[in-house]
Amino acid sequence: MKKIIIGLLIIVGFLPLMVNAIVLPEKSDHEKVTIYIFRGHGCSHCYDALEYFYKNREKYADYFDVVTYEVWENEANSKFMKTVADALEDEVTGVPYMVIGDAYTNKRGFSDELSEEIVNAALAAYQDDNYVDLVGNLAKDNDKIESKNLEESCRSEGIIAGKYDTLIIFSILLVVIGGGVFLIKMARK
Numbered sequence: 001m002k003k004i005i006i007g008l009l010i011i012v013g014f015l016p017l018m019v020n021a022i023v024l025p026e027k028s029d030h031e032k033v034t035i036y037i038f039r040g041h042g043c044s045h046c047y048d049a050l051e052y053f054y055k056n057r058e059k060y061a062d063y064f065d066v067v068t069y070e071v072w073e074n075e076a077n078s079k080f081m082k083t084v085a086d087a088l089e090d091e092v093t094g095v096p097y098m099v100i101g102d103a104y105t106n107k108r109g110f111s112d113e114l115s116e117e118i119v120n121a122a123l124a125a126y127q128d129d130n131y132v133d134l135v136g137n138l139a140k141d142n143d144k145i146e147s148k149n150l151e152e153s154c155r156s157e158g159i160i161a162g163k164y165d166t167l168i169i170f171s172i173l174l175v176v177i178g179g180g181v182f183l184i185k186m187a188r189k
Contacts, residue, residue, distance in 0.1 A: 022119050024063070033064045033125040035118065036135040038081040038097040039153070040072035046096045047157050049110035054154045056119075064100075064122040066150040067135075071095060076144035083142075084135055101125045102134040 035053070039046035053066045069077040072095070085092045090105050098106040104121040108114060125131050139145060154160045 022116055022123070024059075024123065031131075032062070033100060033122055033131060034133060034136060035064055035066045035122050036084075036099045037066060037068045037153075038071050038077070038084075038092070038095055038099075039068050040095045041070055041156065043072070043095050045109040045111075047159070049096050049098070049115075050150070050154050050157055051159050052110070052112075052115050053150055054159055057150060060119065060122070063126045066153075067147050068150070068153040069145060069147055070153075070156075074146055076142075077146060080139070080142060080145045084138060087134060087138060099135050101128070102132040 037046070037049055039049070050066075050068070053060075057066075069080060071078040071081050081092055081097060084099060085097070085105075088099070088102065088105055090107070093107050094109070096106075096110055098104075098110075098118060100118075100121050104118075104125065106114060106118055106121075110118075139147065148156070151160065
């Protein structure tokens, strides 16, 4: 019995370490920050990042926005990513390449472990009175680049359905079910 109680106490003792450590700051009149994601269409890590931010968009809506630049199929965006990396004295080794302000970059892909680091960096930037939107400032001077908001990017990767996707799926189901009913009625005759 003692071993069971000790085991439970150990488990309960480690519970705080297993709980997500993201603490939301107090909302203020500070402008929202932007997480910029340079991504590739079809990139699995980019997909995971978009999916994570889309699932958590309401939780962080008061603190940051997500803006993306697709770089595999858009040459101007690819050059812009290089311009941003040069301005940060950073080297891009792949996508997703994420930038927050003028102090945080992530070029290690995306995972559940990194999501906490990225969100905490965005929340710290939100509280920083010296926050500089480096990518936003560089983008103002470049009319060739094409950015998308989180919802547009998620739709282009199939994470969320477009307004006609639901209608198409419903129509296909209706045809399949109707055809099945028709076949059953024909078989009974």
